[in-house]
Amino acid sequence: MTELEPKNRSRKIIHVDMDAFYASVEQRDNPGLRGKPVAVGGSEARGVVAAASYEARKFGVHSAMPSIRAKRKCADLIFVMPRFEVYKSISLQIRAIFAEYTPLIEPLSLDEAYLDVTDNLKGMNIATDIALEIRAKIKEATGLNASAGISYNKFLAKMASDLNKPNGQAVITPRNGPTFVEALPVKKFHGVGPATADKMRRLGIETGADLKARSLDFLIDNFGKSGPYFYGIARGFDERQVKPDRVRKSVGAEDTFREDIFACDPAREGIQPLIEKVWDYCDANRIKAKTVTLKVKYSDFKQITRNCTVATSFSSISEIEDAIERLLAAIFPTTKGIRLLGVTLSSLDKLDGKEQAQLPLFC
Template sequence: MDEMSSTPVRKIIHVDMDAFYASVEQRDNPDLRNKPIAVGGSAARGVVAAASYEARKFSVHSAMPSVTAKRKCPELIFVPPRFDVYKAVSQQVREIFAEYTPLIEPLSLDEAYLDVTENLKGMEIATEIALEIRARIKLVTGLNASAGISYNKFLAKMASDLNKPNGQAVITPRNGPAFVEALPVNKFHGVGPATAEKMHRLGIETGADLKEKTLEFLVEHFGKSGPYFHGIARGIDNRQVKPDRVRKSVGAEDTFSQDLHAFEPAREGLQPLIEKVWGYCEANDIGAKTVTLKVKYADFTQVTRSKTVPAPLSAITDLQDLIGLLLTPIFPLRKGIRLLGVTLSSLERQAPSAEPQLRLAL
């Protein structure tokens, strides 16, 4: 623990709404309650954006092709997404957060970090703050939220998954390093499938294995992520909760278990990535004018295609249209696609009450 002694212990809460999109739909439509539902896609095409817990019992999850989801759960009900409603509920939740602290860093419409080290209620125990926040969310929205409480962002994020749904967990400075050592690296927040696969090739299976590697080794193999991995392997993450942060870019990517060879599977594979980056922009009232598509082929060569528009994108459908324009010239393929990514840049803060832009003529 000597490595942490120079850093004051903070109290960080990560709040994560439970099956957010699906739970909103079940709340608003009594006929969907206690039934397996998937938001997004359809029985014949598309991908699942969110799955209710009833659907998750059949191993249905987000980013799964709809056809696969329906095969796993024949009773699955597909529901079209309503992002305007999700954003409105997200704003209600944000207002609850603001009753406790101004230090709020949204990650998407359904999750955020809160620094409650010094809070507006004068409460000393972060677990009690998390309990109150979750109770207020339930009272105001009718929805359940889970929470993780710890002394840094990484561990708070990990803790919020431990007692889902409708629960919370604490990782203290005393047990943080041991928790990380026992954790498989593919469970680490910030370690995607491709990075986990690379770690496995290097003999890194758990946090303990990661901790054994030197900083030089991690920088050599993982570049700028090396120092981050070196820190979290020891339970150290000094990143601050940053309200009103406007990042230079926001991106998401996915490595597929089987190479993609046709336009439609590629378009469907991009949908969860589109929803993820759009959710971040919506949650933070950020507009984006530049869209970049990343394509990595089976032989690990890659290309990127970008387009910048005059005004910030105003709707997820605009982003979908733009990605479609960038994707189309990639086909027909001479080799399969193993990874797709979407990045938004030229980000700027939007006034929450701003008039919506007209749909882009793309």
């Protein structure tokens, strides 16, 4: 057995993924939207789709698609402004249900999470039964549907949760896991983005079987630190643990404006709610950040970013506001209109109560 082979296939991992979460919440709360194609976020003329209902997906509308393109695909598409506080409140309800079964919960976003139910609080032996109960409780408590994937590791649980969407679940067992991976196109692998998929295609890797045929040295040479991970998942194993204290790599918010911005004052006004949103998230989750990044997208769709890093962490929202003020000042005056601004906090870690305010080092 090599050092990369699984030490234990007895783990029971569930990946729970809410179905079209934001759009489903809007359809739940507004009966007039039910059964209709709905896009959360953006508008008919500007912005980006944050989520699409299943009725909209039938037309090819999906998240991250420019709103104007989405409208071309679906003439009857209804745009709805997002209500993140509502989504967060429902997410907390769902997380409380998870906690009835296990303390090993790793949220990936408001609408999905990994659960390790190997040694669960209910003493239940069958993970599929746990997933069924959790999904039923979510439906009862929120009126929303969830799908689930069950397997012996995180990678396969994530892949399984997509197999019977919406409102379904699937199991990938240790026996059929390697075979399932071999038949799967690598572009569908969780963790393989478009750029990596393109690179793999150029190297002649289009399926899990193709990936499995490559040596560990080859994958390290071509994909660096991700090489061992790809080597493992090609064989159906993944030793990553479910981490309850997982800290996100970054927290961001952005907004597309109805009219292009040409001056600093309206830019400050437009970006303030974004600063508050990312700060509130970090404050509520006791997360500290060392880097703040300003994202700017111009009317010609050219995009730039500017960042500022401090020695330890930002200790107040005013420090972030000061940093953004300096970053904004550097891009004005501008001859091009600004259609979008964004704020991202990164270099994140958990607060330990010992941080002290620091002057920015690189702005």
